[in-house]
Amino acid sequence: MKNAKSLYHGHRFPPAVIxxxxRWYFRFQLSLRDIEELLFERGVVVSHETIRRWCDKFxxxxxxxxxxxxxxxxxTWHLDEVFVSLRGEPYLLWRAVDQHGAELDVLLQKRRDKAAAKRFFKRLLAACPxxxxKIVTDQLRSYPAAKAEIPELANVKHVFVKASARLNNRAENSHQPTRERERRMRGFRKPGRTQVFxxxxxxxxxxxxxxxxxxxxxxxxxxxxxRFAAWHRFTEVTQNPSAF
Structure with missing residues (x-):
């Protein structure tokens, strides 16, 4: 029986570095060039483009x-949508979190009509077992219209709250890290890359x-x-990252 290839097969840098x-890129508000500099300080010479490819791949x-x-x-699902600008063009970022604040899914779409809400509901059902x-949303009419056409959600309790009253803070607050990262990146650009990121x-x-x-x-x-021990299992890292 052949041994399975390593997750990092073909990469010349060790898994601890990658x-x-x-982790730095997604965890902190660091640019690719910031990470390039931090690695260089530790004796690792790598370009920011290589780091970008690592983030895209892994x-x-x-x-x-x-x-x-x-x-x-x-x-309980808390749903909310927020406007983001991609090269000056408005898009809607749909997000759902549970009552503990854990994100269920995000979806970047051009519209906020019934078709867009239905698409997001179906994506959530595919992602959540x-x-x-209960579903908590603002008073956007697209939500109940889309929910009524999805059999799995037809009998789920639907609670409407006023967005201006900040009663759906669980979902609204979940946008804050995205906003902070958007400012650090000086705005998002391409819809596909933004969705992946x-x-x-x-x-x-x-x-x-x-x-x-x-x-x-x-x-x-x-x-x-x-959490660090779990991360090392996910990334198949056996070497102590502080060693490089």
Missing amino acids: GCAV GKGFAHCIKAARRKLGA EVPR LSNFWPIRQHFALKRHLLRASLYRKQLSE
Whole structure:
């Protein structure tokens, strides 16, 4: 029986370097050139274009592993949409999170009509193994119109809240890291690349972004160590990244 090829087959840099670069890019507000400089300080000479290719190639797989390993998702879906500008052209970024703040999925679309809402609902059902008990949205009429045409969601409780009253903060606050990253990147550009980036960005970032204000220092360090150990399993890293 042939041995399975390594995840990093054909790459001349060790897995610890690649995994660390990908984590830095999605976890922190760093540009590709920032990461190039940080690696150079550690004796690793690599171009920002190579780092971009690493993020494109490995980001999706790492994000998928994190999603598969996270705890069971909540039974309440909070949905919200926000405008983003791609080269001056407006798009809608649809996002869904559960009651714990874990992102379920994101979808970049041009419109906010019934067809767009229905497309997003179907994407959520494909990504989530269980149908929710309750859906919370703002008063956009596209949501109930699309929900009525999806049999799996027909009997799910639907709660409407006023967006101006900030009653759907769980979903609205989830846009903040995206907004911060959008400013750091000086705006998104291509729809396809933006969709790929945001699909990978939130799971990897949230894997390490613990709610440290709610944890004692000792418990925070313990949980963060567990997250790093899980990350090393996902990335198949056996070498200590601090060694390079």
